[in-house]
Amino acid sequence: MEVHVNGIPDYLEAWIVTQRWYAGKGRAPRFEDIGGFELEDVSDGSHGQVSIRVHLILDHAANPVLYQVPLTERRTPLPGGESGLVATLVDESGSTHIYDGPFDPAYATALLRLILDEREVQDPRTSGRLAARGHRYPYGDGLGVVSSRVLGGEQSNTSIVYETVLRGDGPGSPVICKLFRALHDGDNPDVVLTEALGTAGSTVAPRVIGHLTGQWRDSGKPHGLATGHLAFAEEFLPGVQDAWRVALRAADVGEDFTAPSRALGETTAEMHRTLATALPSRATTPADIVQIVSNMRERFEMAAAQVPSLAVYREALREVYVRAASSPWPPLQRIHGDFHLGQVLAVPGRGWVVLDFEGEPLRPMTERSLPDIPLRDVAGMLRSFDYVAGSIALSQPGRSVTEWALACRRAFLDGYIERSGRDVRAHRAVLDAFEIDKALYEAVYEARNRPAWLSIPRDAITRLIERATQS
Numbered sequence: 389m390e391v392h393v394n395g396i397p398d399y400l401e402a403w404i405v406t407q408r409w410y411a412g413k414g415r416a417p418r419f420e421d422i423g424g425f426e427l428e429d430v431s432d433g434s435h436g437q438v439s440i441r442v443h444l445i446l447d448h449a450a451n452p453v454l455y456q457v458p459l460t461e462r463r464t465p466l467p468g469g470e471s472g473l474v475a476t477l478v479d480e481s482g483s484t485h486i487y488d489g490p491f492d493p494a495y496a497t498a499l500l501r502l503i504l505d506e507r508e509v510q511d512p513r514t515s516g517r518l519a520a521r522g523h524r525y526p527y528g529d530g531l532g533v534v535s536s537r538v539l540g541g542e543q544s545n546t547s548i549v550y551e552t553v554l555r556g557d558g559p560g561s562p563v564i565c566k567l568f569r570a571l572h573d574g575d576n577p578d579v580v581l582t583e584a585l586g587t588a589g590s591t592v593a594p595r596v597i598g599h600l601t602g603q604w605r606d607s608g609k610p611h612g613l614a615t616g617h618l619a620f621a622e623e624f625l626p627g628v629q630d631a632w633r634v635a636l637r638a639a640d641v642g643e644d645f646t647a648p649s650r651a652l653g654e655t656t657a658e659m660h661r662t663l664a665t666a667l668p669s670r671a672t673t674p675a676d677i678v679q680i681v682s683n684m685r686e687r688f689e690m691a692a693a694q695v696p697s698l699a700v701y702r703e704a705l706r707e708v709y710v711r712a713a714s715s716p717w718p719p720l721q722r723i724h725g726d727f728h729l730g731q732v733l734a735v736p737g738r739g740w741v742v743l744d745f746e747g748e749p750l751r752p753m754t755e756r757s758l759p760d761i762p763l764r765d766v767a768g769m770l771r772s773f774d775y776v777a778g779s780i781a782l783s784q785p786g787r788s789v790t791e792w793a794l795a796c797r798r799a800f801l802d803g804y805i806e807r808s809g810r811d812v813r814a815h816r817a818v819l820d821a822f823e824i825d826k827a828l829y830e831a832v833y834e835a836r837n838r839p840a841w842l843s844i845p846r847d848a849i850t851r852l853i854e855r856a857t858q859s
């Protein structure tokens with residue numbers, strides 16, 4: 389990426405480094421404002437005059453990251469906007485209150501309208517070059533914004549939830565718009581996969597409302613420009629729980645969860661079947677297998693560097709990978725990529741609905757957009773049932789729901805096999821290798837984010853290696 393000296397104000401730097409989505413924690417940032425665009429205030433104006441600018445801010449760190457930072461400026465404070473306040477600046481002309489855009493209804497409304505009206509905006513600082521363009525899907529036809537709020541919780545992006553009105557009168561479906569904070573050249577897999585499922589008529593994922601694409605300077609790209617997704621809007625399913633909470637409660641009260649697990653296996657098979665036909669898929673070649681297994685070995689080395697106690701498994705894993713490489717592999721296709729119970733919602737009358745097709749946050753975006761082996765998702769969900777047992781054992785010492793989790797894992801596989809017609813158990817050695825691979829990823833994730841949970845993937849790695857090398 390190009391280096392230009394166009395720093396950012398100190399108050400903004402101080403604010404960015406404390407945000408959940410800022411990826412450079414622990415390093416000194418080197419921020420540059422590389423452009424962006426202005427939006428018109430199209431809200432009802434009830435909160436006074438506002439100017440809106442979306443800044444694209446590049447951190448020239450070891451691995452440069454481009455952040456999307458929408459800010460609003462107001463002369464009078466936004467009522468109820470305290471949690472989104474970035475800074476208040478005072479000079480001889482008075483005070484300016486600067487807000488994180490998603491918390492300001494003026495930006496939130498302008499963002500969704502840009503998508504719904506399929507508008508284009510230019511960057512005035514770069515001689516009017518195209519900066520962003522909205523695209524609407526039929527499910528977004530006739531929607532108007534009533535109100536907006538930022539979805540709470542620990543997220544790597546920022547999501548805004550809207551109440552809407554349909555064709556100016558009755559209530560419309562609620563909408564969630566995910567603002568991508570770290571931008572990448574190329575399509576975002578969450579947008580591509582959710583749209584592909586919807587276009588194919590599947591209701592496995594939320595219905596798509598539309599998306600926003602953007603263009604920005606990048607000297608490393610042809611014509612010096614990069615293009616990628618800035619935001620993605622879809623149907624918001626209110627008042628529902630994710631499968632992690634549902635499963636955790638069932639395990640805690642000792643409720644049989646095999647029927648929902650089986651249904652989840654069926655939904656997973658359905659999702660894979662639709663993705664295999666809607667997006668490119670192909671037979672797996674010996675060269676693909678060599679590459680994937682080599683990635684698994686690399687993942688192990690990375691995990692062992694982060695969690696040194698894993699190094700003892702190096703020898704045993706060699707055998708696991710050799711066995712996997714010499715077994716039959718299913719074809720390559722687009723998959724979810726970070727499939728676990730927290731990514732699935734229990735929607736009354738509709739069943740399991742799958743979210744967040746962005747792939748594993750610790751993997752590079754280019755890798756996440758490649759066709760992959762569907763067993764990776766199957767393995768991800770198997771790990772998740774084990775996590776339920778692991779988290780209960782940690783929070784209630786002496787208690788074990790291992791049998792509950794094993795029954796769920798079996799039921800999930802049964803549902804998947806029946807609906808996909810693919811005997812996953814015939815690919816056992818490959819599935820085991822993917823499950824160990826996922827547990828290695830989780831070990832790194834936990835070491836970085838929740839060290840108290842590290843024992844969950846570490847114990848699983850021990851068990852899985854024992855099983856995989858015994859059979």
Ligand SMILES: Nc1ncnc2c1ncn2[C@@H]1O[C@H](COP(=O)(O)OP(=O)(O)O)[C@@H](O)[C@H]1O
Nearest residue numbers: 543544545564594622623624625626730743744
């Ligand atoms: N369409 C939706 N309907 C209802 N809740 C949603 C929807 N999309 C996301 N959520 C909620 O937001 C949370 C985070 O969304 P997700 O897409 O996983 O974002 P991130 O990639 O930032 O983790 C989900 O766990 C879910 O609780």
Ligand SMILES: O=P(O)(O)O[C@H]1O[C@H](CO)[C@@H](O[C@H]2O[C@H](CO)[C@@H](O)[C@H](O)[C@H]2O)[C@H](O)[C@H]1O
Nearest residue numbers: 632726728729730748749768771772775830833
């Ligand atoms: O934030 P994402 O949903 O993209 O996923 C990341 O965080 C997950 C934890 O929130 C992590 O999932 C791991 O913990 C879950 C329980 O909290 C468990 O159900 C999953 O099976 C386990 O992998 C996920 O790995 C990580 O990418």
